[in-house]
Amino acid sequence: MSEAWDDDELLSRLRAAMTAAEAVPREIVEAGRAAFAWRDVDLDMELAELTYDSAVHAEAVPALRADSAVLRALTFAASRLTIELEITDSSLLGQVVPPQAGEVRVQGRAGSGGPLEIDDMGVFVIRGKPDGPFRLHCRTRTGLDVSTSWFTL
Amino acid sequence: MPDSIAVDTLVIRARDGDQRAWEQLVERYAPMLWSICKAYGLDRRDIDDVVQYVWMRAVEHLSRLRVPERLGSWLATTTKRECVRVRRVRYQRDSAEYPLDAAAVSGDEGDDVGDDVARALEEAERNAVLRAAFAELSPGCRRLLSLLVREVPYSEISARLGMAVGSIGPTRSRCLARLRADAALSALMSADAEVREGESHV
Numbered sequence: 001m002s003e004a005w006d007d008d009e010l011l012s013r014l015r016a017a018m019t020a021a022e023a024v025p026r027e028i029v030e031a032g033r034a035a036f037a038w039r040d041v042d043l044d045m046e047l048a049e050l051t052y053d054s055a056v057h058a059e060a061v062p063a064l065r066a067d068s069a070v071l072r073a074l075t076f077a078a079s080r081l082t083i084e085l086e087i088t089d090s091s092l093l094g095q096v097v098p099p100q101a102g103e104v105r106v107q108g109r110a111g112s113g114g115p116l117e118i119d120d121m122g123v124f125v126i127r128g129k130p131d132g133p134f135r136l137h138c139r140t141r142t143g144l145d146v147s148t149s150w151f152t153l
Numbered sequence: 154m155p156d157s158i159a160v161d162t163l164v165i166r167a168r169d170g171d172q173r174a175w176e177q178l179v180e181r182y183a184p185m186l187w188s189i190c191k192a193y194g195l196d197r198r199d200i201d202d203v204v205q206y207v208w209m210r211a212v213e214h215l216s217r218l219r220v221p222e223r224l225g226s227w228l229a230t231t232t233k234r235e236c237v238r239v240r241r242v243r244y245q246r247d248s249a250e251y252p253l254d255a256a257a258v259s260g261d262e263g264d265d266v267g268d269d270v271a272r273a274l275e276e277a278e279r280n281a282v283l284r285a286a287f288a289e290l291s292p293g294c295r296r297l298l299s300l301l302v303r304e305v306p307y308s309e310i311s312a313r314l315g316m317a318v319g320s321i322g323p324t325r326s327r328c329l330a331r332l333r334a335d336a337a338l339s340a341l342m343s344a345d346a347e348v349r350e351g352e353s354h355v
Contacts (some may be wrong), residue, residue, distance in 0.1 A: 004342045006202055007329045014287060014332070015302040017280035020184040025197075028204050032179030035208035036172055039215070047213065055238060093182040109205065150209040152202055152235070 010012075016136035040108075045137070045145045048083055076136075076148040083138060083148055092126040094136070102140035107132055107147075112137070129153055164221035179208070182225060185277030186232050192269050193236035199243070203235045229274040279341060286335035294328035301325060 005013065040047075052075035070132040082097040087150065099122030103115035108130045118124040118138065126136075130153070137147040157176070166174035186207060190200040210231055211224070218224060287295065300310045311318045333339060 004339070004346070007326060010329050010333060011298070011325075012281050012303060014298065016276075017283040018286075018299075018302055020188065020276070020280050021180075021284060023184045024187045027201060029179055029183045031201070032208040033176055034213045035205070036167075036175045038209055039170065039212050047217075055242065094160060106199045122354055132202050133209050147345070149213060150170075150206055152206045152239075 001019055002043045021033040024139045042074055045147050048081065048146050050149055051077045074151070074153070078146045081137065081138070081140070081144050081146045083146070086128070087153060089112060089146060091128065093106035094124045094126065096122035096138060096140065098149050100140045102144075105137045107137055108132060159222070160224055161221040164215060164218060164224050168215045175212075175251060178224065181281040182228050182277055185225070185273050188233045188276070189270055189273050190236055192242055192273065195236060195239060199239050203232065203239055203262060206235055207232050225274055225278060229270050233270045282337045282341050286332050286338040289326060289335060290331055292318065294331060297324055298319070298332075300327055
């Protein structure tokens with residue numbers, strides 16, 4: 001086969017392939033392996049995808065939220081529940097829409113946090129800001145089981 | 154042997170809970186994630202966050218991927234987007250703290266790295282095929298090629314492997330011929346040849 005790579009080219013490509021793999025810090029691979037533990041085995045849980053992020057649609061924010069100290073606004077939507085989040089300096093303010101009571105857990109690399117209350121207006125507050133990727137798992141009293149997709153602040 | 158399983162099969166197995174299949178996908182694409190993050194100039198801490206996020210999203214996304222063999226392309230795009238976002242956050246923070254410094258570098262904030270992402274994906278797939286083909290070789294060939302790849306001089310190879318200097322060259326060719334005979338690798342080489350041919354006709 002004349003079109004195949006010759007010995008020198010093949011060897012140098014093999015070298016590149018090995019170098020690329022060796023250059024990757026082990027933690028990068030380990031993080032990938034560990035992520036598998038978060039595989040959703042609970043098929044009843046619905047995923048709320050990120051549909052709005054003020055950090056991406058940056059120009060719209062000042063006009064809408066000039067009066068508050070909101071640093072970032074996010075919306076996650078599932079078929080029957082929307083989760084609105086406002087990030088301030090020290091906390092996350094959330095609301096589920098349509099408003100209903102329930103509980104929310106913060107899941108991050110350290111595992112799953114204890115349940116926090118979602119009040120009758122659908123409002124919840126998370127003190128402090130999670131470090132690294134995390135997601136919010138909401139269970140409402142009406143029986144909805146919804147998790148946001150992973151995100152990082 | 155396990156490394157030669159196609160991406161779509163691995164995705165389907167991982168989706169069904171096969172941790173080993175998932176780990177093979179991680180090994181395959183980790184160098185790509187790393188090189189995209191490096192291309193965006195992120196520091197190590199940001200890279201760790203981006204990569205962790207991308208892996209978690211990928212696990213979440215496994216069962217929703219309509220075309221399993223596109224996992225690589227999904228990973229490349231997701232990594233790129235997250236790098237852009239993180240860079241923008243850093244930039245906004247820096248411009249709040251050091252308005253003048255940030256203004257000085259703001260001119261070239263455009264997405265000039267975008268094209269590199271397609272290249273990183275192509276490279277990652279090619280490298281994975283090469284590494285898988287290499288893993289299939291006999292231990293003798295793997296030992297010899299590993300030394301040649303590290304550009305160890307023939308005299309030292311000869312001493313280490315107990316092989317006459319004169320037979321290193323022919324053995325090298327024989328091992329590379331076996332590597333070339335790998336099905337996935339030869340498919341890759343003919344695809345590459347077509348591209349080259351196409352370019353030479355332009």
